Amino acid sequence: MEVNLSSEFVLGVDGGGSGTRCSVVSLDGLFIASGTGGPSNPITVGVDKSRNNIMRAVDEVIKKTGIGGLKASVLGIAGTDRSKLRDELLNTLPDSLGEKEIVSDAKSALAGATACRHGVIVVAGTGSIVYGENQVGQTARAGGWGWRLGDEGSGYTIGRNAIISILKAFDGRGPDTNLTQQVLNKLGLNRVEDIIDWAYSQCREPRDFARLVPTVREVANQGDEVANLVLAEAGGELGLVAQAVIRRLNLVEEFPIAFNGGVFQKSGPYTIALEEVIRRQAPECYFISPRFNADIGSCLLALKKLGVEITYDILRRLETSLE
Amino acid sequence: MEVNLSSEFVLGVDGGGSGTRCSVVSLDGLFIASGTGGPSNPITVGVDKSRNNIMRAVDEVIKKTGIGGLKASVLGIAGTDRSKLRDELLNTLPDSLGEKEIVSDAKSALAGATACRHGVIVVAGTGSIVYGENQVGQTARAGGWGWRLGDEGSGYTIGRNAIISILKAFDGRGPDTNLTQQVLNKLGLNRVEDIIDWAYSQCREPRDFARLVPTVREVANQGDEVANLVLAEAGGELGLVAQAVIRRLNLVEEFPIAFNGGVFQKSGPYTIALEEVIRRQAPECYFISPRFNADIGSCLLALKKLGVEITYDILRRLETSLE
Structure with missing residues (x-):
């Protein structure tokens, strides 16, 4: 069975201490729409508020586009990297998001900035974190321990x-x-x-x-x-x-x-x-300069999750449709 | 009318981020009893909890001694020095405390340490603050801005x-x-x-x-x-x-x-x-080495408030009765 690529979609989320932004992209790299919500770092706002603000952003984009379901969603959320709150939050998200995963906001930001290639991302919004991946696939993070114990340079x-x-x-x-x-x-x-x-x-x-x-x-x-x-x-x-x-x-x-x-x-x-x-x-x-924002980075991670290769064509289509 | 000094009492309180301690002393310097309660810095625990923990300590000492009323009370409470919460807290305290005043915990600590003479007190418990008075009656404080913005060395x-x-x-x-x-x-x-x-x-x-x-x-x-x-x-x-x-x-x-x-x-x-x-x-x-603790310092300030002179005799009686 041949999949009609343009009718299947992934969701990417970038959530932090100041707000949440999500985007929907088709499996062949067409940017569809974005939505926004309030802060979603569960350490600072709690799991319930985090979930509500994420879903506000998601509902906005679903409503805009009339998309029914999603194949996969990757959510890059600050404050989830080493906290048990990550699993708590994941469990409250609806099945309509498809195959879903929560990663650090930094991983999404790096994926966006380098279009899924190796390198280092330095994130400094309300909070801060540094994350990197090398050519043999090793990853490392430092900082990002939150406002009480870290967030240097935030x-x-x-x-x-x-x-x-x-x-x-x-x-x-x-x-x-x-x-x-x-x-x-x-x-x-x-x-x-x-x-x-x-x-x-x-x-x-x-x-x-x-x-x-x-x-x-x-x-x-x-x-x-x-x-x-x-x-x-x-x-x-x-x-x-x-x-x-x-x-x-x-x-x-x-x-x-x-x-x-x-x-x-x-x-x-x-x-x-x-x-x-x-x-x-x-x-x-x-x-x-980052090639894409972190919400698009999450979309790219969602595509990879589904086995979609991040080709030159996909990246060009994404860039053109974002303009 | 001659006042029967030994039947009239003042209350002194020392309250901070970890706990509250109060003492009752007679107008001629006899230590009567002490009571303790939970933390009472209103900035960290809120006005209600602060008030409740103070009154728990006060009720304990009142119950122990059967004392009916107090002539004056001085409460040295951390976190009240420059906050509107000081007046809020003061208004919730009952009239049974007599003529009442809230001062910084540091002022009480200095009064206790030097027996109401000039000098500098460096306080470092859960929080920290430095307070001093010179020989011409000028006062100064520094630090003590709380855990979020200060409390250096706490x-x-x-x-x-x-x-x-x-x-x-x-x-x-x-x-x-x-x-x-x-x-x-x-x-x-x-x-x-x-x-x-x-x-x-x-x-x-x-x-x-x-x-x-x-x-x-x-x-x-x-x-x-x-x-x-x-x-x-x-x-x-x-x-x-x-x-x-x-x-x-x-x-x-x-x-x-x-x-x-x-x-x-x-x-x-x-x-x-x-x-x-x-x-x-x-x-x-x-x-x-501090001569008295801050709760006794508050008692000395309460005595001064009533116009009682802090004489050698009073201090000796206090020291002896505390042993």
């Missing part, structure tokens, strides 16, 4: 460290900084002390801290030394995480590194520090 | 940083350490990855991290470099907080510094680093 860490710098200046144990006034403005607060009630409010989530990143960048651009240091230290810390992955994969020849997430900017102290620290470990690496 | 920070060191070793971006096996044993876990579910569990509180301090000390005593560094860095960080207070109070002549809280140990890398950093700023300071 939006959360930058926002939190900006606030800590403000408090240190207030205490008289750190230099004065324009971060104070501009962060207060951004949060709609009057006094430094008000930050405490803001930060410890029951509803406070890591992504609220990450929302301070544009303000920190702006203050740094205006020449504030403290804001510059917050960004450079964050980039440098994440560079050390990347070094660990590169060492463990024994990546010595030329290989690609991609950056993924809202924290990256073309230049600026963060990315400069990050690249410098990585180059110290891996002079032969080259920095690439 | 039990929470030591426990968390020990776990971060374990994760860095696991990732291959930090040196191996005996902390890994001994912390896993302490927590009853099998694999490093299990720490993540432990750390992000809904019920996890800062004091659970602080409970790792004895394990970190033990591993450090056995010669583990990483554990030693965790302790020394924590002590050094807290020393920088103390420097800020000393600078702001312009304490240049001889003055006393006391340490208060479960994290301190006579020698060991933590206290050595802390003292060294403080001495760099204040060569003329001398380190004292």
Whole structure:
């Protein structure tokens, strides 16, 4: 029986601390549609909310396209890599998703960035993680231990460290900084002390801290030394995480590194520090712009799961249909 | 009308992230009894739980002694110094406490340590804070911004940083350490990855991290470099907080510094680093053993509130009755 390829579909999901995005692609690589939902890292929002936000994104794309069922779904979800919550979450997902698998958001991001080839992905959104695969199929990750124990160089860490710098200046144990006034403005607060009630409010989530990143960048651009240091230290810390992955994969020849997430900017102290620290470990690496986003990366992983070869034709069709 | 001093009483409370302790003292300085309750930092446990744990301790001592009413109560409560939660908490406390006031736990600790004289108190239990008063009555505090934004050198920070060191070793971006096996044993876990579910569990509180301090000390005593560094860095960080207070109070002549809280140990890398950093700023300071605990410090503040002079006789009576 010949399969009508264009009538069968896979789903790819990219879910993290700030939101969820999913896409549907046909088995021959045609992009069909995307949907979005709220945050889905089960460690920060819990399994129920994670599941609901994922299904909101999925339902949106199903409704848009009228697609009945899916052959396979790969969900790249932050916070699932080493937690028992991964299986809990998987069990709550409906059978309509087809053959389904949850992987780390980093694995999806790498698959998207390199179109399923080897290399290293550095993810820095609300959280952060570094993940890599080498030419003999070994994988390694580092960092990504969440806002409480890790997430070096993440939006959360930058926002939190900006606030800590403000408090240190207030205490008289750190230099004065324009971060104070501009962060207060951004949060709609009057006094430094008000930050405490803001930060410890029951509803406070890591992504609220990450929302301070544009303000920190702006203050740094205006020449504030403290804001510059917050960004450079964050980039440098994440560079050390990347070094660990590169060492463990024994990546010595030329290989690609991609950056993924809202924290990256073309230049600026963060990315400069990050690249410098990585180059110290891996002079032969080259920095690439991700070819696809992580939700499309998940789609590619779903295609591979079904035994579909990721050919030049499929990738071209995907690129053209995404434009 | 002559007041029968021995029949009138004040209450003093010391409440923090790990527990609450209160004492009752008569107006002429006789210690009557103590009671204990659970944690009462309203930032970490919420106002309701804070109030309930305080009142549990108070009810215990009232029940023990049969005392009907109190003239005044001073409650030194962590996390209330710059938060609106202070007033919320104060409003939920019953009138039977008499004239009542909430102060920072650090103010109570200093009052206890120096018997209401000037100096600096460095508090490091589950959380941390430095507080000081100079001879002209100026006060200053630094640190104490809670587990999320501060608490340098606290039990929470030591426990968390020990776990971060374990994760860095696991990732291959930090040196191996005996902390890994001994912390896993302490927590009853099998694999490093299990720490993540432990750390992000809904019920996890800062004091659970602080409970790792004895394990970190033990591993450090056995010669583990990483554990030693965790302790020394924590002590050094807290020393920088103390420097800020000393600078702001312009304490240049001889003055006393006391340490208060479960994290301190006579020698060991933590206290050595802390003292060294403080001495760099204040060569003329001398380190004292606290004369009284913070709950008694609160009692002394309550006596002062009523206009009772803290005389040699009162302090001697207090010391004798406490033995």
